[in-house]
Amino acid sequence: MNLEILGIMVLWTFLFGYVIVASVDFGAGFFNAYSLYAGKQHILTNIIQRYLSPVWEVTNVFLVFFFVGIVGFFPKTAFYYGTILLIPASIAIILLAIRGSYYAFETYGAKGHKGYSFMYGLSGLFLPASLSIVLTISEGGFVSMVDDKPVLDYWALFTSPLTWSIVVLSIAAVLYISAVFLTWYAHKAKDKDATELMRRYALIWSLPLIITASGIIVELRDHNPEHFGNLLDLWWMFALSFLLFIGTVWLIWKRKHYGRAFGLLAGQFALAFFAYGFSHYPYLLYPHLTIYDSFTNEVMAISLIVAFIAGLGLLIPSLYLLLRLFLFNKDYVTGKSDPY
Amino acid sequence: MFNGDSLFYSRLLTELTLSFHIIYATIGVGVPLMIMIAQWVGIRKNDEHYILLARRWARGFVITVAVGVVTGTAIGLQLSLLWPNFMELAGNVIALPLFMETFAFFFEAIFLGIYLYTWDRFEDQRKHLMLLIPVAAGAAFSAVFITIVNAFMNSPQGFDIVNGELVNINPIIAMFNPAMPTKVAHVVASAFMTSAFVLASIAGFRLLKGSDHIYHKKALFLTMKIGLIFSIATAVIGDFSGKYLADYQPEKLAAAEWHFETSGDAPLVLFGKLENEEVKYAFKVPKALSILAYSKPSAEVVGLDQFIDEEIPPLYIHYLFDIMVSVGMWMTLLSIVFLLGANRNWRFIQTKWFRRLIVLGGPLSILAIEMGWWLAEVGRQPWILYGLMKTSDAATTSGQVDLMLVLFAGVYIILAIGSVVVLTRMFRSNPVERELKDRQEEKGGVVR
Numbered sequence: 001m002n003l004e005i006l007g008i009m010v011l012w013t014f015l016f017g018y019v020i021v022a023s024v025d026f027g028a029g030f031f032n033a034y035s036l037y038a039g040k041q042h043i044l045t046n047i048i049q050r051y052l053s054p055v056w057e058v059t060n061v062f063l064v065f066f067f068v069g070i071v072g073f074f075p076k077t078a079f080y081y082g083t084i085l086l087i088p089a090s091i092a093i094i095l096l097a098i099r100g101s102y103y104a105f106e107t108y109g110a111k112g113h114k115g116y117s118f119m120y121g122l123s124g125l126f127l128p129a130s131l132s133i134v135l136t137i138s139e140g141g142f143v144s145m146v147d148d149k150p151v152l153d154y155w156a157l158f159t160s161p162l163t164w165s166i167v168v169l170s171i172a173a174v175l176y177i178s179a180v181f182l183t184w185y186a187h188k189a190k191d192k193d194a195t196e197l198m199r200r201y202a203l204i205w206s207l208p209l210i211i212t213a214s215g216i217i218v219e220l221r222d223h224n225p226e227h228f229g230n231l232l233d234l235w236w237m238f239a240l241s242f243l244l245f246i247g248t249v250w251l252i253w254k255r256k257h258y259g260r261a262f263g264l265l266a267g268q269f270a271l272a273f274f275a276y277g278f279s280h281y282p283y284l285l286y287p288h289l290t291i292y293d294s295f296t297n298e299v300m301a302i303s304l305i306v307a308f309i310a311g312l313g314l315l316i317p318s319l320y321l322l323l324r325l326f327l328f329n330k331d332y333v334t335g336k337s338d339p340y
Numbered sequence: 341m342f343n344g345d346s347l348f349y350s351r352l353l354t355e356l357t358l359s360f361h362i363i364y365a366t367i368g369v370g371v372p373l374m375i376m377i378a379q380w381v382g383i384r385k386n387d388e389h390y391i392l393l394a395r396r397w398a399r400g401f402v403i404t405v406a407v408g409v410v411t412g413t414a415i416g417l418q419l420s421l422l423w424p425n426f427m428e429l430a431g432n433v434i435a436l437p438l439f440m441e442t443f444a445f446f447f448e449a450i451f452l453g454i455y456l457y458t459w460d461r462f463e464d465q466r467k468h469l470m471l472l473i474p475v476a477a478g479a480a481f482s483a484v485f486i487t488i489v490n491a492f493m494n495s496p497q498g499f500d501i502v503n504g505e506l507v508n509i510n511p512i513i514a515m516f517n518p519a520m521p522t523k524v525a526h527v528v529a530s531a532f533m534t535s536a537f538v539l540a541s542i543a544g545f546r547l548l549k550g551s552d553h554i555y556h557k558k559a560l561f562l563t564m565k566i567g568l569i570f571s572i573a574t575a576v577i578g579d580f581s582g583k584y585l586a587d588y589q590p591e592k593l594a595a596a597e598w599h600f601e602t603s604g605d606a607p608l609v610l611f612g613k614l615e616n617e618e619v620k621y622a623f624k625v626p627k628a629l630s631i632l633a634y635s636k637p638s639a640e641v642v643g644l645d646q647f648i649d650e651e652i653p654p655l656y657i658h659y660l661f662d663i664m665v666s667v668g669m670w671m672t673l674l675s676i677v678f679l680l681g682a683n684r685n686w687r688f689i690q691t692k693w694f695r696r697l698i699v700l701g702g703p704l705s706i707l708a709i710e711m712g713w714w715l716a717e718v719g720r721q722p723w724i725l726y727g728l729m730k731t732s733d734a735a736t737t738s739g740q741v742d743l744m745l746v747l748f749a750g751v752y753i754i755l756a757i758g759s760v761v762v763l764t765r766m767f768r769s770n771p772v773e774r775e776l777k778d779r780q781e782e783k784g785g786v787v788r
Contacts, residue, residue: 057409057449064413065442071420072439075431082424086738089417094751097410101755104406105762149737296432303436303511311443318450318474325454 003301004291007073010308011066012277016270018062020177025059026124027178029099031201033121036114043193047186056103058322060096072304076294080285084143084152085134092130095123128170136163139224140286150288162219169212173269176205180248180265184258199252206249210242213272224286230279237275244268347732349741350422353748355717357415359710360752364408364759366709369483369528370535371401372448372476374566379469381562389555390562391465392775394472396767397539402456403763407755412445414748422741426724426734429506433499434492436511441485448478480528487527491519494716495588496725518588522581523716529573530712534705536567537671541702546772548695555772560698561682567701568675575668579632586633589726590642592719595653596661597629598622599643606630606641611662614655653721660715667708671701 028048035044071078102120137143142157143150157163179202186194217238221228231238244264251261282290295301375394382390420427451474462468492498498514499506540563546556585593593599598609598619606629612622627637634641644652674697681689688694724731 055453057405057453058446060409060413061442061446061449064416065446067417067420068435068438068442071427071431072435075428075435078420078427078431079424082420082422082427083736083738086421086736086744087740089421090744090747093410093414093417094747096413097751097755100410100413101406101758104403105758296435297506297509299509300432300435300511304439307436307440307443311440311446314443314447315450318447322450322454325458 003298003305004295006305007295007301008277008291010305011069011073012274014062014069015066016273018059018066019173019273020266020269021055021059021062023128023174023177024181025056025099025178026127027174027176028182029102029124030121030175031178031182031198033118033124036117036121040197043191043197047182047189047191047194055322055326056100058319060100063096069304073296073301074284074291074294075296076289077284080143080150080289080294081134081137083150084137088130088133092127095127095130098123099127124174125171128174129167132166132170133157133163136160136166138280138283138285139220139227140283140288141223143285143288145288160223162216162223165212165216165219168208169216172205172209172212176202176209177265177269179205180252180258180262183252184262187258195258199255202252203249206245210245227279227286230281231275234275234279237271237278241268241271241275244271346737346739346741347735349745350735351731353741353745354415354418354422355714356745356749356752357411357418358713358717360756361408361411361415362709362713363706364404364411365483366531366534366706367401367404367538368408369479369531370533371397371404371539372452372472372479373532374535374539374563375401376469376472376476377566378562379465379472383465383469387558388776388779389558392772392779393555393559393562396772396775398456400763400766402452403759403766405452407759409449410755411752422736423724423734424736426729429729430489430492430725432506433496433509433511433514434489437485437488437492437515441482441489444478444481444485446478448475448482451475451478483528483531484524487524488515488517488520490716491523492517493724494523494720494726495519496728501728519584522577522584525577526574526581526712529570529577530709533567533570533574533671534702534709536563536570537675537705538702539563540567541699544695544698544701548692548699551771551773553773555776561679564675564678564682564698568672568679571668571672571675575672578665578668582632583634586641589720591644591647591652592657593633594642594644594647595655596657596715596719598655598658599629599641601645602640602643604630604638604640606633606639608632609658612658614658651722653719657715657719660711660718664708664711664715667704667711671705671708674698674701 031044032041032048035041098119102116106116106120136157137152139162142153142160144153145151179198183195183198183202186198217228217231220231245268248261248264248268251257251264280286282292284291284294296304375397378390378394378397382388382392382394451471455468455471455475458468458471492514495517496514497517498511499509501507540560543556543560543563546553547560582593585596597606598612598614599606600617605627607624607626608628609619610623610625613620629641630637630639633639678689678694678698680686720726722730722732724734
C-alpha cells in the first residue's frame with residue numbers, strides 16, 4: 001500500500017466516524033424539535049439530552065480532523081475545494097455555530113427555549129444537505145477551469161437530479177441512523193415509551209433510505225459512467241451491506257438485541273461508505289484532481305502519519321473512557337447519577 | 341483575473357473571525373489552568389471554597405468553549421475558503437502542527453466532557469483534579485501548535501524553492517522556526533495573564549456589588565497573584581520578541597516604533613501622533629529602542645529607510661503597540677499594589693474606586709490581546725508568507741465574499757449577545773451564597 005492510499009484511508013475512516021456520530025447528533029436534534037412540535041417532548045427530551053450533552057464537542061472534532069487532515073495530506077484540495085466551496089461551506093459553518101452554541105446555551109441559559117430548539121432541529125436537516133453537496137461536486141460535471149481557476153456552476157448543480165438524490169439520501173440516513181441508535185439507548189435507559197417511539201421512527205426511515213441509496217447508483221450511470229462501472233465491480237460489498245440492512249430492520253421489527261442492530265447498521269454503512277470510496281478511486285475531484293497529483297511530499301506524509309499514530313495512542317483510551325463513563329454506564333444512562 | 345474586492349473582503353472577514361475568536365480562545369487557553377489551580381489549592385488546603393470556585397468557573401467556561409469551538413471551526417475552514425493559494429502552498433510545509441492541534445483539541449474536548457458530567461460522581465476530589473490536567477494541557481498545547489503555524493507565516497523555513505517548486509521539505513524545521521519560541525511563549529503567557537485578570541474582575545465585580553463573602557476575596561487574591569506572575573512573564577517574553585523582530589523582521593519593529601532612519605542610540609517612541617510624516621506630541625525614551633532591540637544603548641537599529649514603500653506595513657500599528665504595552669505595564673502595577681496591600685492590610689484596596697480598577701482589568705487585558713494580534717498581523721503586511729507570498733496573491737477568486745462577511749457578522753453578533761446573556765443569567769440566578777448553602781445541605785443528608 002502506498003502513502004497516498006494510506007492517507008486517504010485514514011481520512012475516509014475519520015469521515016465515516018463523523019458520519020455516524022454526527023448523524024446521531026443531527027437526527028437527535030431533529031427528533032427533539034419534532035417531539036416539541038408533536039407534544040411528545042416528555043418522552044424524548046430526557047434521553048436525547050442525556051446522551052448528547054457530554055459528546056457534542058467530540059462530534060465536532062471529527063469534522064475538524066477531517067478538513068485539517070485533507071489539506072495536510074492533499075494540499076491541492078485547499079486550492080480546488082477551497083475556491084469553489086465558499087458558499088456551501090460557509091453555510092455549513094453557520095449551521096454548525098447554531099448547533100455548537102445550542103448545548104451550552106440551552107443547558108445553562110435559556111432552558112426550553114422553543115425557537116432555539118426548532119432552529120437546532122432544522123439545522124440538523126440542513127447540515128447533512130450542505131455537507132453532502134461536496135459529494136455531488138466530487139462526481140464531476142459542475143466545475144470548470146477558467147483562467148486556471150476552478151469555477152462552480154451553481155445552476156447545473158442545483159438542477160441536477162443527482163444533487164437532490166444525494167441530499168435526500170443524506171437526510172434519510174441521518175434520521176435512520178439516529179433513530180436506531182436512540183432506540184438502543186432508550187432501551188438501555190429502560191425507558192419503554194422512548195424506545196417504542198424511536199423504534200417506530202427507525203422503521204419508518206428505513207424505507208426512504210434504501211430507495212434513495214439504490215436510486216443514486218442508477219443515476220450515476222448517466223452522470224459518471226466511469227464511476228458507475230467501478231461501483232458495479234464492487235457489487236458484492238453493496239450486497240453485503242444490503243444484507244446487514246435487512247438484519248438491522250429485522251431485529252428492530254422483532255424488538256430484539258437493539259445493540260446488535262446498531263452494530264449491524266454500523267457495518268452496513270461502513271461497507272457502503274468504503275465501497276463508494278473505493279469506486280471513486282483515484283479521483284478527489286473528477287476529472288481535475290486525483291489523489292496522486294494532489295498528494296503532499298513524502299516527508300510531510302510520513303510525519304503526518306507518525307503524528308496520527310501518536311495521536312491515536314492518546315485518543316483511543318480517552319474515547320474508551322468517555323464511552324465507559326457515559327454510554328455504557330448503567331447508572332448514568334438510567335439517570336441514577338445525576339450530574340447536577 | 342485579479343479580484344481586488346475579494347481580497348479586501350477576505351481580509352476583513354478573516355480579521356473579523358479571528359478578532360472574535362481570540363476573545364474566546366484566550367479564555368479557552370487560560371481558564372482551564374485557573375480551574376485546575378483552584379481545584380488543587382482546594383484539595384491542598386481542604387477548603388470547600390476553592391473547589392466550588394473551580395466548578396463555577398468551569399460552568400461559565402462551557403459557554404465560552406462552545407463559542408470558541410464554533411468560531412475556531414469557522415476560521416479553520418475559512419483559511420482554505422478565503423486563502424486557497426496560501427493553504428495549498430503552506431499545506432505542504434506546515435500541515436504537521438495544524439494536524440497536531442486537532443489532536444490537542446480532541447483530547448481537551450473528551451476530558452472536558454468527562455469533567456463536566458461527572459461533577460459529584462467521585463468521592464475523591466483528586467480524581468476530578470486528574471481529569472482537569474488533560475483539559476488544561478490540551479488547551480495550552482492547541483495554542484502552542486496553532487501559534488507555531490502563525491510563527492511559520494512570519495518566518496517561513498524548512499524548504500527550498502527551485503524553479504517555483506518546493507523541495508527539501510522538512511516539517512520539523514518548519515515548526516521550529518525563529519519566530520516560534522517568542523511567539524508561542526508570548527501567546528501562552530498572555531492568555532494565562534488575561535484569563536486570570538478576567539476572573540479577577542468577576543470577583544472584583546461581586547465585591548463591588550456589595551457581596552462581602554470570603555469566597556470572592558479568596559478568588560480575587562488567587563487570580564491577582566496568578567495574573568501578576570504571568571504579566572511579568574509576558575513582559576519579559578515581549579522584550580525577547582522585540583529582539584527577535586530587530587533581527588528577523590526589522591520593518592515591523594521600525595513601523596511599530598516610527599523609527600524612520602537607521603541609527604544608533606535609537607529612542608523608543610511612546611504615544612504621539614503622526615502628522616504628515618512628522619511625529620508629534622510623542623514621549624521619547626532615549627536609547628530604549630536600541631536596548632529593546634539589542635540590549636545595547638548604542639546599537640544601530642534598522643529604520644524604515646531601508647525598505648521600499650511597497651513592503652512597509654501600515655504605520656498605525658504604532659498605536660496598537662502603545663496600547664498593548666501600556667495595558668501590560670498597568671496591569672502589572674495594579675496587581676503588585678493589590679497584593680502588597682492585601683499583605684499589609686492597606687485599607688484603600690478595599691475601596692470602591694480600587695475595585696473598579698480591578699473590574700476594568702479584565703476587559704483591558706482582552707483589549708491588549710486584540711491590539712497585540714493586530715500589531716503582529718498587520719505588521720507583516722504586505723506578506724502572508726513573509727518574504728515569499730503577498731497577501732494579494734493568496735486570496736480566493738470567488739466573488740461572494742462580501743455576502744459571507746455580512747452573514748458571519750450576523751452570526752458573531754448573535755453568539756456574542758447569547759454568550760453574555762447566558763453567562764450573566766447563570767451566575768445572577770445562582771449566587772455563590774446559595775450554592776454553598778445547597779451543598780452543605782446535601783452533605784448533611786438533607787434532601788433538596
